[in-house]
Amino acid sequence: MGNFHNPEADLDRFRFRLGFAAVFVLFAFCLLLGRFFWLQVIQHDFYQTRAEDNRIALIPIVPNRGVITDRNGVVLAHNYSAFTLEITPSRAGDLEETITALSEVIDIQAKDRKRFKRLMDEAKNFESIPIRTRLSDAEVAMFAAQRYRFPGVEVKARLFRQYPLNNVASHAIGYIGRITDRDLKWIEEAEKQANYKGTDHIGKNGLEQHYEFELHGETGYEEVEIDAGGRALRSLKRIPPVSGNNLSLTLDAKLQEITELAFGDRKGSLVAIEPSTGGILALVSNPTYDPNLFVDGITPDNWKELNDHPSKPMINRAINGAYPPGSTFKPFMALAALEMGKRTPGQAISDPGYFNFGNHQFRDDKKGGHGMVDMYKSIVHSCDTYYYILANDMGIDNIAKFMGSFGFGQRTGIDLGKDDLSESKGVLPSQEWKRQRFKKPEQQKWYAGETISIGIGQGYNAYTPIQLAQATATLANNGVMFRPHLVRHIVDTKTGEKRLVEPKPIRDLQLKAQNIEVIRRALVGVNKEGTGARAFAGAPYEAAGKTGTAQVYSLKGAQYKEGAIKKELRDHALFIAYAPADKPTIALAVLVENGGFGAQSAAPIARMVMDYYLLGKLPAGAAKDDPAAIEEEHEE
Secondary structure: OOOOOOHHHHHHHHHHHHHHHHHHHHHHHHHHHHHHHHHHHHOHHHHHHHHHHHHEEEEEEOOOOOOEEOOOOOEEEEEEEEEEEEEOHHHOOOHHHHHHHHHOOOOOOHHHHHHHHHHHHHOOOOOOEEEEEEEOHHHHHHHHHHHHHOOOEEEEEEEEEEOOOOOOOHHHHOOEEEOOHHHHHHHHHOOOHHHHOOOOEEEOOHHHHHOHHHHHOEOEEEEEEEOOOOOEEEEEEEEOOEOOOEEEEOOOHHHHHHHHHHHOOOOEEEEEEOOOOOEEEEEEEEOOOOHHHHOOOOOHHHHHHHHHOOOOOOOOHHHHOOEOOHHHHHHHHHHHHHHHOOOOOOOOEEEOOEEEEOOEEEEOOOOOOOEEEOHHHHHHOOOHHHHHHHHHHHOHHHHHHHHHHOOOOOOOOOOOOOOHHHOOOOEOOOHHHHHHHOOOHHHHOOOHHHHHHHOOOOOOOEEOHHHHHHHHHHHHOOOEEEOOEOEEEEEOOOOOOEEEOOOOEEEEOOOOHHHHHHHHHHHHHHHHHOOOOOOOOOOOOOOEEEEEEEOOOOOOOOOOOHHHOOHHHOOEEEEEEEEOOOOOOEEEEEEEOOOOOHHHHHHHHHHHHHHHHHHOOOOOOOOOOOOOHHHHHOOO
16 A cells, blocks of 8 residues: 655644744844843943953052151151062063062062062052062162063152151150051951052051051052953053141150150150140150161061060050059148048158057158158158058048049050050059959958058059159149140141140049148158259259159068169159149159169159250259269158
């Protein structure tokens, strides 16, 4: 039987397949058209932005850091231009070969290579990265002659931080250093990340750190067109940076320098304050260090020398060192007694040279005692027995409450560092303090005998030199306390406008005028007929002051003999003062670590500082110890 073929059926099947294919092609074309419309119309702005981002790179331009000057315009921190040798990795070919060839022309050390590698990891390949900084003129000329050999390598001028007075006021000014992860966290918390693009350095302590966001300025940008390989083609737009604001200080650079010279190689601190404003005139912590060492990254050898030095030059003793105030505490004890009604100026005691409390005898420095002692004599001749009895009568919590009002045991809030932890609180002892300080119940109890030595500035007492200076300035200012500060004006570099750091009183202690007068008259007597008389002999101005000596370790009843004791165990020497006595313009506190007696070591420094500040002259020999003063100081 034959096999019949149906042409009509075959044609219908062909038409169906053709129609299906046409519908499929049309559907696919519609999808492509829809996708094209979505990308080209609906998402046009988005993809255009991404394309521009891939085509255009923003290169940050680091701003010029603000300048720091003293009250007379003396520059303490500024910037200078120097040549750097820089490599653009995308244009330099083989980097290792390039750097090796460069080292034959310019001195490139291992530390330079290490820094370059780290910076390259952080940068984009179209940015130029320094391989050597601060080139000499000879090195610039040598490279210029060979420049044709090094594509992608060029010499650029950059700004570097400089501290022209080197060690002077280093603890006040601080220094800058390379940004660390901790610094980045601080920047992020302040939401300043965008403004620190391209910035390598940041303030590490002192004013450089406290006013970092004022000094830094506003980062600029350059728009650069790049190709697919990341190579820069041309510059499209430039937004210039704005220099950081300048700081004008209350500090007197010359006074600071003279004070540091007065200390010589002795450890210690001095803080001088303008009583009517709280402005810091000098802030010394000795020994000092050179902040220029940190600008381009401190070398391991220099860091080891600073960090391991037995005198600890990196510690700011003015705000971080806590010391017993010794007899400089006595004028404040006497004022507390007057204000609380515990004593009258004429009320006197008979001093046999000791005070018995329980089974313990607290001895006065003067063998045989001072005889009949009223308040004036107790300050002028520094009678310990008077204050043993007074402390016992007042009680520890009354002492703590009054001394706390003068700022003892509290951070002053001075504008140094970035937070409260930059400054020590010290120790203002009280029953509550002891309960919090110790863990065992038997250690937490306050014993009445512990109060006795508190009255002469010993025992648990421990305060910073700036706290002592602030309290002295408050006394000189009749009980009105100002926050110590170093910056007087912040100068806006865009407008030239000066923003005054307004001195505002922290508190007015509302002290009775007649009580202040009693203490101030006695402090003048100290420098006329008492323990400070030798240091201020012949002064053409009237100064008020008080010497002090603070024990470093207990003598256990033995007599103090300086020459028989290791230097590091000798007493600290202290002195507080203000002048002129009737209208004070300067108040200060001096501490000389292991300096012995205050009249011997600390008072001559104060005299030297005041002579310069008030008279503009430098007394000869004031930096040296005065052995003849030792005898007088035994009364302290």
